[in-house]
Amino acid sequence: DNKFNIVVLPGDGIGVEVMQACLAALEALQQRVGGFRLAYDHRPGGAQLYADTGVAFPEPSMTACEQADAILFGAMGLPHIRYPDGTEIAPQLDIRTHLELYAGVRPIRALAGVPLALADPRAREIDLVIIREQTEGWFYSRGKADVRGDVEAFDTCRITRKGSERVFDFSFRLAQRRKARNPAKGKVTCVDKANVFASMAFSNRIFRERAERFPDIAADHCYIDAMALNLLRKPWEYDVVPTENQFGDILSDLGAGLIGGMGMAPSGDLGDKHALFQPSHGSAPDIAGQGKANPTAMLLSAAMMLEWLGERHDLRACTDAADVLQGAVDGVFARSSVRPWEFGGTDGTKEITAAVIDAIRH
Amino acid sequence: DNKFNIVVLPGDGIGVEVMQACLAALEALQQRVGGFRLAYDHRPGGAQLYADTGVAFPEPSMTACEQADAILFGAMGLPHIRYPDGTEIAPQLDIRTHLELYAGVRPIRALAGVPLALADPRAREIDLVIIREQTEGWFYSRGKADVRGDVEAFDTCRITRKGSERVFDFSFRLAQRRKARNPAKGKVTCVDKANVFASMAFSNRIFRERAERFPDIAADHCYIDAMALNLLRKPWEYDVVPTENQFGDILSDLGAGLIGGMGMAPSGDLGDKHALFQPSHGSAPDIAGQGKANPTAMLLSAAMMLEWLGERHDLRACTDAADVLQGAVDGVFARSSVRPWEFGGTDGTKEITAAVIDAIRH
C-alpha cells in the first residue's frame, strides 16, 4: 500500500532540531509528489537518555529499528557523558552491528553556491562516494579490548572474507548505477594499508577477485596515506571509494571538509535488509538550542532514504520524491537563497528549512 | 672533534637522486659555515636489493646505523617487489623499531612562494608538526598478523604506558622550544579515537597526566576524524600534534598535501639515542631516472639533521648550518627562483639543487 514505517531517532543536541526540519520538509514533499506515505515511529536513544536512565538505547528502540522500513537518525553522543571505560555513548555503532548495516554510504558532492576548501576550481566537480565498511575492521574491537592494568592495552582489527565480499560487491554495483547515469563515472578505488597489515592484504586480494565479476567497472587501488593526500590534490578523479571502518571514518570527515563541512554531508548506513540515514555531523552541543544548526545534511540524508526505498520497492514515486528533495536543496544553494552560519551567514535551521520547503512547493 | 659519522642510505628510485642532491648541498654548506665535518658511510638497502639478493636490509647496514651519529635516508620500496605475504619492502619500518625511533617528526610548514591547496589565505600561516608514534600502535602488528586460512585475518594494536609517556613528553618539550622561538606557539593537540578504542582511551589518560608536568604548554585534544576535517578548516591553529602510528601516517600525508605535496615535506625519525632523516615521499618509480624529482623535502630533512646534531652535541656550528640550509631553501622559493615539475614548472633535481647551493654560497 506504499506506506512506509519510518523509525525516527532524533537523539541528542542538534539531532532533535535537524530532525524536526527534516520531517517538515518530508511533509511538504508528500503533498507535492504523492504516491507514497511515511508513517513515523518516534523512539528515544542517546547520551542524555543514558545519563537520565542508565540505558543509551532501550530494547524497544532496537526492536522498532528491526521492524522499520527505514530509520531516520539525528545525532547521538555528548562529549561529557561516557561509559565507565571512557568510550563514548554511540548507539549508532550498536545499530550498525546489530542490523548489519555494512555499507556506510557517504556521498561527497560539491554543491553549486557552497564555498569550497580547495583553491583549485576543479573542486566544483567533486562527486565521489566513500563506502565505509561498518561491521568489522578496527571497530570490531569496540568493547573487546584487552587492557592490562596500567601497563598496556590491545585492540584488534578483524577482516573477514564475507565482510569484504559484500562491501566490495555493493561498491561495484553502486558504480554501475552511477555509470548508467553519468558515463564519466564507473570506477571503484579500494583504499587500505595492504603494504603493512596482513588483514588488509587479505581484503585487497578479495577486492581484486570481486573486481573480475564487474568487467565494466574500473578497479583502482590507493593506500590510505596517499588517499588522504589525493583527496586534496585531485578529489575530482574519484568515484566509489570502499575502505575499512576506521579509514572510512577519517576519509568521510576529510571529504566533508572539501564540500563545506559536516553540515553539508549526508550519509546512509545500508545493509541487505535494513537501512539508516543520518547527517554526518554529531550532536554539536556548542550550538544546540540556538537555531543555528544547518539542516542540509539531514535533508540530503532523507533524500537518500527516499532513493533507497524507491529502489528497494521499485516505486517510482519515492525515487521522484528523492529527486525533488535533492533538487530543492541544490537549487536553494545554487541561487544563494541562504547562507548558513558556518559560511559566515545568518541563516539557521528555520530559514534554510523554509527555503527548501518553498523550493519543494514550486 | 666535531666530526660526525653519517650513514647514507639512498635506497630505491628517486631516493638515489635526491640523496646525491643533498650531499652536494651539504658539501657547499660545510664550506660556507665550517666548525663541523660530516663523514659519510654509504650503505645498501631497499626493494631492488631484495629482488637482487633476497635481503632488503643487510646486517652490516643495520650495524652501521646503530653506530652512526645520524642517518640520512632517501627512499625504499617499489610497488612490484613484495614479501611473500603481500606486504611491501619497507626497511624504514624495521629501522624505526630496531633503533626505537619513537618520534616521527613531520613538520608541516607553508613556504612563501609555494602554491597551497587551500583557498583560505590563512593557509600561508600553516606551521605545525605532526608527531607520529613509531614503535607501537597499529604497526605493532606488522609481521604478527593472524591470518586464518581464506576466512578471516586479525591485526593487533598495542599501546603501552612507556611508549605513550615518551612520545607525549617529547611533544611537550618540542612545544616548549617552539614557544621560546615564537610566543604564538606552545600547544600540544593529542589526536586519537579514545571514544571507541580502549587502547586509545588508555593513552589519552596518560596524555592528560603528562600534560600536568608542562603547565606552560596548552594541552588540547581532537578525535582523528574531526582532525582530518580541521586540517582543512583551520590548520593554522595547530602547533604540535602527537598521534598513534597509523593515524600519524595518514595525517602527515594530508598535512604534506596542504603545503605543496610530498616533495616539500621533510621528516625526522627520532629516538633517545638515534635519529634518521628522510623526505616524506617514496621512491616514485614513475619519475625515477628523469631528473624530475624535487629534492626540497630531502634538503629540509638534512637541515633537521643538522639542527638535531647541534642540539644534541651543543654545537652552535651545526645549528647555524641548519639555519643557513633552511634559509637557502626558503629563499629560493620565496624569490620564485625555481618552479618544480609538480607545480607545473620545468625545474628538476639539478636546477633546484643548483639554486639552493647558490643561495648557500651567497
Ligand SMILES: CC(C)[C@H](C(=O)O)[C@@H](O)C(=O)O
Ligand atoms: C560518533 C562516532 C563513534 C562515529 C564513528 O566513529 O563511527 C562517528 O564519527 C561517525 O562517523 O559515524
Ligand SMILES: CC(C)[C@H](C(=O)O)[C@@H](O)C(=O)O
Ligand atoms: C612505506 C610505508 C610503509 C611508510 C609507512 O606507512 O610508515 C610510509 O608511508 C611512511 O609514512 O613512512
